[in-house]
Every structure is written in C-alpha cells, then in structure tokens.
C-alpha cells in the first residue's frame with residue numbers, strides 16, 4: 042500500500058554535509074550516521090508534527106522512563122539504490138506493522154501509518170547521496186521509540202519520541218561466524234517479549250554472548266527457556282538448518298522474532314520447490330546430523346545480516362564444523378533476495394517499495 046494522505050512535516054536542513062569524510066568502502070556496521078534524523082514527539086495523547094533536522098545529540102531528563110524501565114523498541118530496515126538512481130525499500134509495511142506490534146507490547150502508543158511513510162520517504166530523499174549504488178551497498182534505517190516522560194513511578198510514560206536515524210552499511214559480520222548453543226541462559230520465555238523488537242531483548246544478550254565470545258564463538262543460538270532442548274533464534278538473526286536438502290527453521294511464536302528476511306526466504310525456497318519444515322528443531326537432532334554428515338548448512342537471516350552462513354557450532358564442550366558447500370542455499374538465497382532488493386530481478390511478490398522523487 043502506498044502512502045497517499047499528506048501530513049505536516051517540519052524540515053531543517055543541515056548547513057553542511059559530512060558525506061565527504063566517509064570511507065564508503067570500509068564501513069563498520071552502524072558506526073556512521075547520515076546528516077539528518079527524524080524526531081516526532083508524543084504528548085498530550087497525540088503524536089505531534091514530525092521534524093527532520095540535522096543529526097545530533099538530543100536532550101533527555103535523567104528521569105526519562107526509558108532509562109529506568111526500558112520502554113524502548115526499534116526496527117531495522119534497509120534502502121537500496123538501483124542503476125537508475127531509484128531508491129527502494131524492502132517490505133517496509135512489515136517493519137511498520139512490527140514496530141507497532143512491539144510498541145503495543147511495551148505499552149507505547151502506536152505510530153500512525155501516514156507519519157511513518159511520509160517521514161521515512163522524505164528522509165531517504167534528503168539522504169539519497171548516502172545510498173550508494175552497487176550490490177552490497179545499502180542504507181540501514183533504524184526507527185526507534187523511547188519513553189521520555191520524566192518520573193520513576195513504574196508505569197508507562199505519557200511522552201515519547203519516535204525517531205529515525207540512518208547509517209550507510211555493507212555487511213554486518215566480517216569474517217566467519219561460529220555459534221554456541223545455549224545451555225543455561227535464555228533470551229525469551231512464553232508470555233514474554235521475545236517476539237517484540239524491545240531494546241531489552243538485545244541488551245540482555247550481551248553478557249551471555251560475551252561469555253560465548255571468550256570461548257571463540259561470535260553468537261549464541263538461544264534454546265527454549267524450559268528445557269534448552271530446542272533451538273530458537275540467534276541474537277541478531279533467525280536461524281535455518283539444512284539437513285540434506287531440507288530447510289528447517291523454528292516457528293515464530295511469542296518468544297521468536299517474526300523476521301522479514303526469514304519469511305521472505307521461506308517463500309522463495311517454497312517457490313523453488315525446496316522442502317521447508319517450520320517446526321521445533323531439537324538440539325539433539327542437529328548434533329546427530331552434524332555427526333552423521335547430513336547437516337549441510339546453518340545460516341542466519343536478518344535485515345542487517347541478510348543471510349549469513351555459520352561455519353560451526355559448539356554444544357556441551359564439543360565443537361562441530363560445517364564444510365563449505367559449492368551449492369550452498371545460503372549463498373544462493375542471499376543473491377536471489379538481494380537481486381530483488383536491488384531491482385535486478387523480477388519482484389513476483391511485490392516486496393519492493395519505490396521511494397518516489
């Protein structure tokens with residue numbers, strides 16, 4: 042659905058651009074931000090006129106509820122430029138729906154659709170020079186909402202900021218990724234906030250991930266909180282296993298993020314006639330498949346990571362390596378998905394969203 046209705050929007054342009062100081066060939070993910078950002082305040086029960094202004098620090102009261110009770114949610118999106126300088130987003134409607142679903146769970150007021158698409162498109166047009174052409178280049182878009190009302194009473198805020206910042210991006214991970222299957226810590230539990238992109242879901246992973254890093258792993262694959270016998274998702278990605286030629290991934294539920302790359306990949310794989318099983322994935326099954334050689338691949342999917350192969354995993358002190366394949370699904374689907382994103386292939390499912398000049 043395109044955005045038709047117009048809304049008021051205040052724009053203050055940055056007097057100068059920092060773009061010339063950026064080395065676009067050597068970007069560390071999420072370190073550099075573009076010249077402008079979007080801020081929209083919520084107060085007196087309504088979202089106010091959004092503003093696009095020069096990127097910079099914001100002032101918050103030390104008692105702002107986000108600092109005390111973690112009322113914060115976010116999204117991850119990307120914009121791409123094709124050879125004709127058109128700017129495209131990939132399934133932004135999904136991100137819009139998901140940020141409101143996350144907000145709903147955290148008792149944050151939902152953001153209006155018109156606001157979201159109007160400010161996003163305007164911001165992308167202003168930052169178009171930051172979106173570089175070429176396969177692999179993108180602009181990572183980070184919408185987020187925080188509770189700004191001062192007060193340490195443990196109740197939902199009555200004031201919020203919805204903001205969007207943008208960062209030029211290439212790949213999320215550099216180098217090989219090995220994961221540890223979690224045996225003790227949990228990411229999410231039934232009835233909790235695992236399905237939401239709540240900031241706290243990510244912050245809570247840092248400590249166990251640091252422990253895993255100390256043992257030589259880059260990420261954890263979280264297991265179910267009750268038994269630790271079933272594999273759920275990695276901290277930054279949903280996760281797929283290829284046993285022989287079948288793809289297996291855990292179903293989404295209130296513990297697992299409903300990843301947009303995840304569901305797009307399932308659709309592409311089914312279209313290609315690949316057998317996809319969306320079901321619980323037992324640790325035991327994957328360990329056995331690694332031992333008998335039927336485990337061909339593990340890969341993660343996410344907006345930032347796209348489709349990232351996993352070279353090995355650790356479980357209960359044992360390490361398992363996965364051989365590189367010439368006919369890797371991860372490589373194949375990454376290219377197939379990116380060709381759609383960069384307007385280099387037919388968009389059968391209507392996933393691309395053109396940002397109109």
Ligand code: COI
Pocket residue numbers: 116117118243276277278343344345346
């Ligand atoms: C994304 O893939 O966009 C995410 O939000 C994950 C984040 C940890 C980078």
